[in-house]
Amino acid sequence: MEILVPGVQTTVQDHPGRTGLQARGFFPSGPVDGFAFRAANLLAGNDPRHAGLEITQGGFAARFRCHARAALCGAEGAAPTLGGEPVPLWQTFAVRPGDELVCEAAKGPGFRLYLAVSGGIDVPEVLGSRSVHTLAGIGGVDGRPVLRGDVLPLGRAAEAPLLRLPQSLRPAYHTHWELEVVRGPHGDPGFLTAEGWREFTSRTWRVDLNSDRLGVKLDAHALAWARPDGGVAGGHPSNVLDVSYPVGGVTVIGDVPTVLGPDGPTSGGYTVIATLAHACLWKLGQMRPGRDTVRFREISLAEADALAAHTEFALQRGRLERLEPAGPAGAAAPAAPV
Template identity: 35%
Template sequence: MIEILASPAFNTIQDLGRNGARRFGVSTSGAMDPLALAGGNALLGNDDNAAGIEIQTFPFRLRFQTDAPFALTGADPVSTLAGSPVPSWWCTRARAGDILEIGTPRRGARVYATFGGGVDVPRVLGSRSTHLRAGFGGLEGRTLQVGDVIPVGKPSCEAGRRFDFGAAPPDVAIAGAGTADDRMLRIRLMRAGEYDLFSEEVQAKFWSTSWKISARSDRGGYRLTGARLILDAPVEMRSHGVVAGVVQVPPGGEPIIQMSDANTAGGYPKMAAVIQADLWRLGQATPGSFIVFSEVSYQDAVAAMAPVNDYLAKLRATANLYRAL
């Protein structure tokens, strides 16, 4: 069990998402940075989909009520356990009574705290992810609050196994995953269904603009500022299915990138879609940072997942070796 001692708004329990429920109008939810959640679980020997805590407002503090292994992945904060530093992308073991404190990240937007055995809350529609709009999943369908006591499952690894090692973060380990500088994120996209409704001039503006992530962004979607993508003539469209990564353009012309908590359907024209291999990077982008887009083919988008999958497989294999020492 762990007890929440400090948690500003919007910190929630998430796993890899609620798949198979979109036909009921239920969005996927799940971790904004799925690679960080799966990586933390790999360090601990959990299933990739084990639930953890997505922390996006700081400082965050919790107390361990029992001895437990845990990992911190995702963004790069200043963190301490019982007063001693804990690096990012690291797993270790806490003793009953230890306090874990996570400060504002120096880089990235979201920290993932995973625990041996995973956060053990009930599954709703096949997932433990918190769905804030509908008010279910996670802990009573809400954000975490001071005084909450959260159950943690039994670790799959024996108590005597080693838990004091880490891994290189994916933006370092995966070739091409880094950014050109600290404030410019390069994201790969494919054209989407209504791309050709926009004039060549507007299309060129979409690819050449340095887009700023608005402060009005959240888990539902990232609103972008920097240019206006206006159709030559208004278009009436029926609502259609929407998934995370789809870039829609409302009548005002400022694009919105749909994210984990996006609605399941929408009627705005779809300009493009972020490839799956870059969704984890987008999930670590902070409001106020800048994005530039580059176009890739479907074949390139599929191939781009290979380094991501290889990174996670190597991390899990290495962690298994460390725990066996």
């Protein structure tokens, strides 16, 4: 697959990324929106760990040099076409040598698209993953986003059937998001007052323009802290002695909350007042910087487990619909669940 237009930032990713290395300074990388990425891989007939492309904000084009199955999932409004014909999202499509896939800038809702091709993108593994870690500069193609003229090798794959993720199982994209969080590790009453926590969960926050794979930065707001300063850790009450950070942790740096993404720092000297439920991490990948807003909703650990089970239910291969081959008009008709 040859890259014709790389867009704002298109990177090779796999799921779940570079796990087990946080103690050595590496967050896992992998797709920011793991749901759309995994769905695209399933539709392309791949194992969930096969590498694909994360396309930020659309504006992407590639030319295929082989016969393959592919799928595109994620942000709306990019008007993808293959050979000039519209390509539906959340559905398998067949490609032939010379076919060009073109995506316009995604108007949204949503912010990232995920492209999977049968066999996966066959770049070398680095520390157990093909994912690009943008901060460390490893993985993917020479540790960087793809560039115009890059030719990405594809793995061998058997011809996959044409499939579709049912509409009822697709995630809803918004411009005003709700993120489910579990309180802590630095919650009230030792760090935030009860009033401060209510402020955090009741306020509508705006996604800052300076948001990326490292973290989703929010607008500044002075929360009500339970202590006057950070003691030996520093003058601001958000300061703590260096601690380990979780993926999806909401760290507060002074008056600025940031939700840590898959390429973020593994430790630091700031409070983490809440942590996103694993099942809603995908939402970080679809929140548009400078436009979207978010509110936080506290849930229990049991509720977080239930959300995770719901997500896994939607990504079971048996939930996909098998499609008949396209007819003369180019439309594919549903046949039966796989």
